[in-house]
Amino acid sequence: MKGILYLLISFFLLVACKKKELPLPNTGDPVFLFNGIIGDDTLNFQSGVNHIYMYTDFYKDNQSLTTVRGYFGSDTCTNCEPYLSFEVKDAAQTSGLSLSQSIALIFGKTVFTSYSLDTVFGAPTTVETFNFNSNTPYAPQNQYLWNFGDGTSSTLPNPTHIYPVGSGNQVVSLKLTKNGMVDSLKNTIDASLNSTCRVNFVMNFDSFFNNRLVVSASNGFNNYNWNFGNGTVGVGQVDSTNFNSNGNYLVTLSAINATCTSVFTKKINIPYNDNNANWDYTVTDTTLINHQPRVNASAFTITWRKGGKTYCSYKNIKGIDQSNRPIFTLTKIAMYSKNEKGNNTVKASGVVDTYLYDISNPSDSIKIKSNILTFGVAYPN
Numbered sequence: 001m002k003g004i005l006y007l008l009i010s011f012f013l014l015v016a017c018k019k020k021e022l023p024l025p026n027t028g029d030p031v032f033l034f035n036g037i038i039g040d041d042t043l044n045f046q047s048g049v050n051h052i053y054m055y056t057d058f059y060k061d062n063q064s065l066t067t068v069r070g071y072f073g074s075d076t077c078t079n080c081e082p083y084l085s086f087e088v089k090d091a092a093q094t095s096g097l098s099l100s101q102s103i104a105l106i107f108g109k110t111v112f113t114s115y116s117l118d119t120v121f122g123a124p125t126t127v128e129t130f131n132f133n134s135n136t137p138y139a140p141q142n143q144y145l146w147n148f149g150d151g152t153s154s155t156l157p158n159p160t161h162i163y164p165v166g167s168g169n170q171v172v173s174l175k176l177t178k179n180g181m182v183d184s185l186k187n188t189i190d191a192s193l194n195s196t197c198r199v200n201f202v203m204n205f206d207s208f209f210n211n212r213l214v215v216s217a218s219n220g221f222n223n224y225n226w227n228f229g230n231g232t233v234g235v236g237q238v239d240s241t242n243f244n245s246n247g248n249y250l251v252t253l254s255a256i257n258a259t260c261t262s263v264f265t266k267k268i269n270i271p272y273n274d275n276n277a278n279w280d281y282t283v284t285d286t287t288l289i290n291h292q293p294r295v296n297a298s299a300f301t302i303t304w305r306k307g308g309k310t311y312c313s314y315k316n317i318k319g320i321d322q323s324n325r326p327i328f329t330l331t332k333i334a335m336y337s338k339n340e341k342g343n344n345t346v347k348a349s350g351v352v353d354t355y356l357y358d359i360s361n362p363s364d365s366i367k368i369k370s371n372i373l374t375f376g377v378a379y380p381n
Contacts, residue, residue, distance in 0.1 A: 031347065032070070032376055033046045033374055034072060034372070035372035036368065036369050036370025036373070037368070038356070038367070043084075052072055052075065052082075053075035055070065055072075055073055055078060056069070057339075057341070065296065066089075067089050067090070070085065070375040071085030071375075072085075083305040084303070086301075086302055086328070086375045089296050090297065107330060109298060112299070113300065113324055114325040116296060119294060120318075125287070126285055128163070128285060129285075131284065132172070132174075132280075133281060134278075135203075136274050136277070137274060139178070142177065146159055148170060149191075169188050170189055171188050172187055172189055172281075178275050181275050183277040185276065187264050190262070196260075199217055203215055203268065211244070213240060213251075215234075216238045220257065223235070224236055226253055229250045229251055246270045251266050300313070302354070304356055304368065316357065317362055328352055329351045330349075334346065345379070347375070351370070351371050356368050
């Protein structure tokens with residue numbers, strides 16, 4: 001806390017005499033500099049010398065963290081090599097902060113650590129995947145519209161779907177458009193995790209054997225009661241009936257176990273055709289790896305580009321925690337003049353002694369070290 005207070009006192013003293021315009025890049029004594037090594041190179045970057053310029057800006061990253069940045073580059077090309085940047089991540093910046101509060105929030109510590117990528121692996125979660133199956137043979141001209149009952153839908157002939165935990169009963173429907181004909185069928189299924197109250201069945205029809213229909217239900221029930229829609233009923237997990245008259249029939253199964261009754265229906269046309277929107281489903285357990293947001297507030301990132309390669313101070317690998325590795329030690333901070341965009345800037349001095357990693361090959365690392373480092377960053381006004 002004393003360190004932050006000292007910085008703020010120094011800051012307010014400097015505000016009164018801050019410059020109004022940014023000096024031209026090739027005039028005056030160097031203010032921003034890097035003297036040190038990167039890999040096999042000994043470097044001496046100084047703003048205003050040998051066409052080196054210190055660019056300053058800021059942006060919001062994908063976690064809504066304000067990231068302030070300063071980078072050494074050519075004074076004639078903002079993206080050309082050499083490119084050496086230093087970035088600091090703010091906590092999610094709140095509008096209305098005073099100038100001193102913004103600086104304290106961004107630079108309110110001495111040692112800045114590495115950046116982990118935007119997500120880490122959370123605890124695995126077991127969910128169920130519902131594999132829905134249209135009983136109509138696929139044809140490119142067929143149109144399928146599934147409604148899963150939870151506000152989501154699909155136009156695939158055989159989609160899969162994962163329900164949110166605690167979904168309970170869901171009304172699932174299929175609308176089938178085939179050869180200019182439209183049919184639909186809906187059933188209620190229990191989407192509760194590992195429910196034992198789900199029954200459905202498959203149908204096999206033989207028109208050469210007195211229009212015989214054989215039905216076979218899923219396991220897990222003590223009693224199976226069939227209503228074939230033609231005036232006949234049946235019992236048992238597997239049953240059959242014959243249709244003696246032409247027409248459209250609704251086949252209904254009611255299955256009972258110790259805790260519930262589950263109902264499932266399908267349609268059949270006599271003479272038989274496959275224009276009905278019949279469907280069934282299976283369920284499989286799926287293990288999901290949850291990706292939980294990682295807030296990398298106060299993380300420090302160094303980027304170096306040379307010879308077409310880009311090196312960063314973190315490994316380009318998701319799911320590993322890199323946030324405890326020291327990257328930059330702050331020794332001094334001071335107000336500086338506005339940049340060419342009219343943004344407020346500060347200049348920060350400190351020490352770097354760490355490694356940079358090829359973003360395309362994290363096993364390729366190079367050393368970066370400097371005891372003489374001063375860079376600038378811009379931040380929201």
